[in-house]
Amino acid sequence: MTDVRPFLKNYDGPPVRLMEVCGTHTAAISKNGIARMLSPAIRLISGPGCPVCVTVTAYIDRLVELSLRPGTVVLTFGDLMRVPGGRMSLNDAKAAGGNVRMVYSPMDALRLAESDPKNTYVFAAVGFETTSAVYAALLEDAESERIGNLKLLTSLKIMPPVIDWVCRNQGGVDGFIAPGHVSVITGCKIYQPLAERYGIPFVVAGFEGGQLLDAIYALVKLRGRPRVMNLYPSAVRENGNEEARRAIRRYFEPCAAAWRGMGTIPGSGLMLRKEYSRFDAGSAGLDEDCNFSPGCLCAKVLTGAISPADCPRFGRLCTPQTPQGACMVSQEGSCYNYYISGRGSK
Amino acid sequence: MKITMAHGSGGESTSELIADIFEKSFNDPVLSKMEDSAVLPGAGRIAVTTDSFVVTPLFFPGGDIGRLCVCGTVNDLLMSGADPEYLTCGFILEEGADTEDLRKIAVSMSRTAREAGVRIVAGDTKVVEGSGGVYINTAGVGFVPDGINVGASNCREGDAVLLSGSLGDHHAAILSKRMGIENTIVSDCAPLVGMVDAMKRSGVRIHAMRDVTRGGLATILNEFASAAVCRIGLDESKIPVSPQVRGFCGILGLDPLDMGNEGKMVAVVAPEDAERAVGCMRKSRYGENAAVIGRVEAEGESAVLLKTPIGGTRVVGPLYGEGLPRIC
Incomplete structure (x- = not known):
């Protein structure tokens, strides 16, 4: 395996802007x-792939309201x-x-609900x-298990439509x-139509540092070519996991979803199917989103239009x-990660 | 403002709460140094410290609340350069607590105190309504030998930063037990008397020491960097973390640098003494994985930088929030 580090450090070709969509990658x-470790000509920008960050305030408000309602416990x-x-926050x-309880796995919810049927x-x-x-x-x-006292407040999203949104509205991602x-x-095949539509490469990567460097190297080399490459074959297959997708389709159907900073994007979310509405805690219509302070630039950060450090609130008020905003809270948020690792400062 | 769980994390929120309420209200110059114990004048120099233990579960792989409440306070005394001598303990018991459990806890305290060479000389018990919880406060007194002067602000350019063993074991053991995850991770809960004594006896010039508890190594080194206005450089590949803990952290999205231990310490020592200090740690019980993990690279700026195994560099900030698992 070649050491890609010298290439990435000394690259002096045309400037490249690469977006990592996933919060875990950020x-x-x-x-x-x-x-x-990268040449100034290679710029990494964070995309809208941290689920907490793209959640609109109406959703948080609804959770808060539920938690303060007698007989209801919110699990998060x-x-x-x-x-x-x-x-307010939760x-x-x-x-x-x-009544707010922090859980580590959704499966904890079953045990809690089962042991406390009154709530x-x-x-x-x-x-x-x-x-x-x-x-x-x-x-x-x-x-x-016929557990009737467990519901979901959903804010579920799917990835390709928002990547499409970024390419169409933001542009400038290589x-x-x-x-x-x-x-x-x-x-990984779901990225092929996007690659072709916008003439840009997609590289699927895992989370080890070396693999991320390889992904960046591949993207720089593939610049301008509509290719999809999989550097994470140990976990990711061409067709993915059909069984998991079938389970998702059984309970959920596509819907328009509200994204913090981007508004409502058609077909970018999942909601409970009608026949399972008994599991729904009132997830429809939670579209409203507000800024917490004037001048908050969450929207531009989330879509990669600006780097977190370009926001005048970053590191000062925020x-x-x-x-x-959520991107400074979540451990996968771009602002949080820029702040804690010193990426905002030179 | 209401107290939230983040105020108990040992990270930045805890520091802010302490600075804002307790430090201001008590307004004592020794307390305000925020060291692990107060070192006071008197007949010689006396170190005093106190700590409360609210862990659940009460019994966990590698220890229990009894061993923990002795180790925690003994280690805080040690970290101030003191030889620990006396402990007091206050029990707050919730109605419904089990006396057999309590006996096991007391026996564990006594055994650990003997191991650490301290006496438990005072105590108190209160019972409150509740559901069987057990909480323990311990206070400790120790004496600081002449010539010992340990404090966060003493870190100097060139000093070596030592860690006595692998990070995160206690935190991961407790979380595993709470979450019902089966693994082989065991708490490292232990009194560090042996390794500190060995360093002192062999004349190692210890500039600063802390036991790595809640808030983790990241928070401690940031406190050192702030107090001494220095830049600390770490080499991630030198920082010991067991494969089990690394795997556990990977699954939950936790960073070992933020995780708490109860039997590990970090020491900043004069550069010429670094090898000798590591030798003292490694020869003592609980210190076999000790290593030099970094250096104080410069004075005049406050920062902690980490060189990553792939050759990158990042800033290490203190722990924010509760150090919670990620969600996807």
């Missing part, structure tokens, strides 16, 4: 200190706890007496294709590091201690 790039992954809503709601448990179901498959498995178990976990479910 975190891995920071953790490995990759940004500083930790990342969502500190995300500011229109009025953390604030919990301190104000709201209704609402799982904050955010995520992309990967997590949607887990929610489908959860619903399968809830059905077979290649994508395609998400590793999502591709396990979807397979820090992990005083987050103004």
Whole structure:
């Protein structure tokens, strides 16, 4: 295997802007200190692939409202706890007496709901294709075990439509590091139409530092060519995981979804099918999104139009201690990762 | 503002809460140094510290709340350069707590105190309504020998940064038990008397010491960098993490640098003494994986930088929030 590091450091060809769509990639790039290993002509930008970051405030507000309702317990992954809503975060709601429990796996929800039939448990179901498959498995178990007091508040999203949105509305992206976990479910062939439509390469990568460097190298080399390359064959297959997709289709159907900073994108979300509406905690119509402070540039950061450090709030008004938007809260958020790994400063 | 769980994380929110409420209210120059114990004048120099233990579960692979509450306080005394001598303990028991469990905890405390060479000399018990929880506060007193002057602000350019063993074991063991994940990870909960004594006896010039507890190595080194206004450079490939803990962190999206231990310490020592100090650690119980993990590279700026195994560099910030697992 050739050492791609000297090439990436000394590259002086035409400038390249590459987008990593997946939040886990954003975190891995920071953790490995990759940004500083690249020539100034290679720019990495973070895309809208952190599920917490693209969640609109109406969704948080609804969770807060549910948590404060007697007889209802909201279950969530930790990342969502500190995300500011229109009025307060779930953390604030919990301190104000709201019923919010942090769980590590959606499957914990089953045990909690089963052991406490008097209360209704609402799982904050955010995520992309990967997590949607887990929610489908959860619903399968809830059905077979006849657990009636478990519901989902869904804000589920799918990846290709938002990548299309970025290419169409934002432009200026010369290649994508395609998400590793999502591709396990979807397979890597779903990027081929996008590659052809926009004449750019997609490289599917895992999360090791070396593999990310290889992906960046491949994207620079493939610049301007509509190719899809899979550097993560140990986990990602051409056709993905059909069984998981079948489970997702059984419970969910495509819908328009609201993305923080991007508005509503047709066909970019998943909602519970009508026949399973008994599992729905009121997920429809949660489209409203507000800025938490004037001048907040979350929208531009999430779509890769600007780097986190270009936002005037970054590192000053907006820090992990005083987050103004979800991207500074989530461990996979671009602003959080830029801040903690010093990518914003030289 | 309401107290949230982040205020108990050991990270930045904890520091802010302490600075904002307790430091301001108590307003004592020794307390304000925020070292692991207060070192006071008197008959010689006395180190005093206190800590509360609220861990669940009470019993976990590699230890229990009893061993933990002795180790935690003993280690805090050691980190101030003191020889630990006395402990007090206050129990807050919730109605419904089991006396057999309590006996096991007390026996474990006594055994650990003997191992650490300290006496438990005072105690108190309160019971409150609840559902069987057990909480313990311990306070400790130790004496600081002449010639020992340990403090975060003493880090100097060129100093070596030592870590006594692998990161994250205690944190990962507790989380695994709580989440019902079966693995072989065992808490590293241990008193560090042996290795600190060995370093002191062999004349190692220790400039700063901390035991790596909540907030993790990242938070401690940031505190050092702030207090001494210095830049600390770490080599990630030198930082010991067991394969099991690394795997566990990978699955949950945790960073070993943020994870808590209960039997590991970091020491900043004079450069000429680095090898000798590592030798002392490695020869002592609980220190066989000790290593030099970095250097104080410069004075005049506060930063912690990490060289990654693939040759990148990143800034290491303190722990923010609760150090929570990622979600996808």
